[in-house]
Amino acid sequence: MKRKINLKNYPSKSGHFDAFGGVYVSETLIHPxxxxxxxxxxxxxxxSFKKTLNSQLKDYVGRPTPIYYAESLSKQLGSSHIYLKREDLNHTGAHxxxxxxxxxxxxxxxxxxxxxxxxxxxxxxxxxxxxxxxxxxxxxxxxxxxxxxxxxxxxxxxxxxxxxxxxxxxxxxxxxxxxxxxxxxxxxxxxxxxxxxxxxxxxxxxxxxxRDFQSVIGYEARNQFKKEYKCLPDYLVACVGGGSNAIGLFHPFLNDKVKIVGVEAGGSGIKSGKHAAPLSAGSPGVLHGNRTYIMEDENGQIKNTHSISAGLDYPGVGPEHSWLKDLKRVEYTAVTDDEALDAFFTLTQNEGIIPALETAHALAYAFQLAKKLKNKKILLNLSGRGDKDIDTIAKLKNIKL
Amino acid sequence: MTSRIPNIFNKNKSKNKKTFISYLVCGDPSKDITLSAMHTMSKSGVDIIELGIPFTDPIADGPTIQKSIDRSLKNNTSLRDVISVVKEFRKDNNDTAVVLMGYMNPVHKMGIDKFAKQINDTGVDGVLIVDSPPEESVMLNKYLTKYKKSHIYLASPTTTDQRMKNISKMSSGYVYYVTIKGITGSQLSNVSSIRKNVNKIKKYSNNNLPVAVGFGIKDSSSAQKMAAFSDGIIIGSSIVELIHKYSNNEKKMNSKLSTYISSISNVI
Missing domain, CATH: 3.40.50.1100 (Rossmann fold)
Incomplete structure (x- = not known):
């Protein structure tokens, strides 16, 4: 019988997620x-550290953040249900x-x-x-x-x-x-x-x-969901730039029977080459101290990225995501700038929540999923609020604030 | 063929001279100028040339070398180009050692086995991958050992004694002691602690492995100071700067470079 590996026990002592991760830095940084x-x-x-941190997270950050059922939007999209883990309600507006x-x-x-x-x-x-x-x-x-x-x-x-x-x-x-x-x-x-x-x-x-500090998102969500709905969600969806909000939600669910999807920034479309989606269209390489999927040219130079969202505009991704991709435990996909923008307006106008442009990528995919699936529960990490993006949006609409 | 590096250090030692190592970025402003500068440097007293492989994200380098890499990348200088420059260099020079120095990703992209074979075919003597410490370079080390090439590792002021032992075991050719906590082009300080660490590394290798020091050496006076207790000195940023300053006039560049290199070579 094949023994089930505990996906939560990684990285290894040397910092590897199998072939990914590691410590690719110059000697001076090894000791620190x-x-x-x-x-x-x-x-x-x-x-004692955990106690201090938890009390700060509660009184200063405002945790636990709620899970909000986007009922009217869900009904518009079909028979599935979209739940939002409201990380945008944290102090400073994001996870x-x-x-x-x-x-x-x-x-x-x-x-x-x-x-x-x-x-x-x-x-x-x-x-x-x-x-x-x-x-x-x-x-x-x-x-x-x-x-x-x-x-x-x-x-x-x-x-x-x-x-x-x-x-x-x-x-x-x-x-x-x-x-x-x-x-x-x-x-x-x-x-x-x-x-x-x-x-x-x-x-x-x-x-x-x-990941460990962000896993509070997933542990909270898992408990909240079980308590409120007496089950686990069918799908988890989060946007992936470097991937911290995504891994924070995903990690506590890795050993569960839950489908997980990470959404990258597709920019002007994967085919256009103008995007920031290394997991969807990159190859394994070494960048910023770890081995992971990156966007590189045929000579191993890091390619320019493009995304409407500054937070996803990164040619690499956390090594744990690369590992989860190759294990096929998490599915990674990408949505375009335009799709993300549509989702930004849809959530704002239908639920009265202005999401960050990063988060809007996850929303765009979740909406597609909700239209396609019947009676599924989709939990999305609403990783940040969109106030910071108001200027960008206004500019796109030719509005002077 | 076998790395030229051990012989170079031995020969210099018997003459009571220290080994002079210079660094430049390949392809700034062009492969031809790089080649020309390499020949000038070897004629003026450089024993080993560290030839920089350009990479978009050089996290260990200061502004001088970053800008040089950017200029080189504007010409799309690739790892293949760097290797081709060495091949060209070898047509007229069989004595000066060449070490390819750079970051992991271009090598990773080419494939470690292919990289090792290509450098062997073209007369490269050693490799130094800045962001690939011993733990992450077992495969590279295996291939370089197979082809009898030198694998140079860095040691730094933050390196613990245990690691220094390990690094002196894994290294061949020389150990590159980074004199400061910082990036290339920074200021030199605390000579006595540099001396202490250099001696430690020598002790760990039973004096079998030369230790060269780099980062912060800019002129004959700092070179002399560092050469007093090490086996060799490495100069990078100052050379990169000089090449850039006069690169639009090859003749002038070579004469300035020659004067500068001689002024260092004469005092170490």
Missing amino acids: LRELFSAYKKYATSA KINNALGQALLAKKMGKTRIIAETGAGQHGVATATACARLNLKCVVYMGEEDINRQSVNVYRMKLLGAEVVSVNSGTKTLKDALNEALRDWVTNVDDTHYIIGSVAGPHPYPMIV
């Missing part, structure tokens, strides 16, 4: 990464705070006084700046010049919170280059600085740490 791993094992799994707060508390325990972070849409930057203001830590956020232009509100929020926002104008001037720059800062200031990576990407132990 090991220190981080030890500190994480020592503190984050202790009862990113779950991880930022957890890691900031860990940094405090490690005696670090300075925090750095990279950000794409600005949600992780805002969450990190918030956690740093709350815990009295110095905060520097790296952000691509192009993203600074399209997410100006979040840039100002970070500054209000006391963070220094550093504009990155190397390479493609987006998230990937912000990550490069943050890694360069970290290697230079490792003694007093902790790097809070915002996604389940990067070298081990980051994909594991970020």
Whole structure:
């Protein structure tokens, strides 16, 4: 008889999800990464740390977030039911705070006084700046010049919170280059600085740490769903850029009989080549400290990505997603900018919830699924609210705010 | 053929000289200029050339080398091109060692077995993949050993004693000691701790493996300081800068490069 593997027991001690993950960094970062791993094992799994974090998540972040049944929209789409895990209701407006707060508390325990972070849409930057203001830590956020232009509100929020926002104008001037720059800062200031990576990407132990802090989404949702509906959902759907909100929802369900779908940014369409969907159209390679699916050319150079959503505009993806794809445990698909935009308006107008453009990708797919399936329960991670995207939307509609 | 690197260090040692290692990015501003600069450097006193493989996301490099890589990538310089430059170089030079230095992904894309075979066919002597520490390069190490090539690893101020032991075991050719916590092109500091760590690595390899130091060496005075206790010194950013500054005038570039390299070579 084939023994069932426990999908929740990964990564391995060396940080691998079978052929994915690992620690592809220059020698100087090896020791700080090991220190981080030890500190994480020592503190984050202790009862007192968990107690502190949970009380902060409750009183400061506003957890647990509810599951909302989008009844009228579901009825319009057919006989299936769409449920929204309302991560947009977290303090700062997205799931990113779950991880930022957890890691900031860990940094405090490690005696670090300075925090750095990279950000794409600005949600992780805002969450990190918030956690740093709350815990009295110095905060520097790296952000691509192009993203600074399209997410100006979040840039100002970070500054209000006391963070220094550093504009990155190397390479493609987006998230990937912000990550490069943050890694360069970290290697230079490792003694007093902790790097809070915002996604389940990067070298081990980051994909594991970020996943663990985000798994609160899935554990909560699983309990809430069982309690309210006496069953598990049939489908889980979440958007995937680096993949932190998705893995946060998916991970606690990996051993369950639940279909799981991750939705990537299809940009102008996979065939156009202008997208940010490495799992749908990329190949395994090495980027930002781990082996994972990436978007590369025939010479192994990282390709430019395109997405209407800054938070999904990344040529790599967390290694655990690559592993789950190859295991066929999770199905990965992509929706286009236009499909995501349609979903953005549909949810806003029918349910009175303005979703983030990232989240709108998951919504677009969930709506397609609901139209196709009969009587299925679809749980979607509503990972963030769309206030930050108002400018982008208005511009697309030629409206001057 | 077998790596030239061990012989180079031995020969220099018998002459009481330290080994001079230079770095440049292949293809900035063109393959021809790279080739020309390689010949000039070897004629002026460089023993080993680290030839940079351009990569879009060079996380260990400072602005000088990043910009150089960007310029090279504008010409679409690929790993295949880098290997072809070495092939060209070998037509006129059989003494200077060439180490390919870069990041994992272009090598991963080509395939480690194919990469190892190609470098063997073209007279490359060693490989240094910055983002591939011993734990992640078992396969590469196996292939380089098979073809008798040097596999150079980095050691840094944050490397623990246990790791230094392991790195000196896995390395061949030389160990590249990174003098600072930081990126290429940074300032040098704390000479006594660099000396201490260099001596430690030598001890762990029973003095069988040369230790070269790099990052932060810019001129003859810093080169001399570092050469005093190491087996070799590595200069990158300053050379990259110099090539860029005069690259539109090949003759002038070569004369400036020659003067600069000689000024270092004479004092180490």
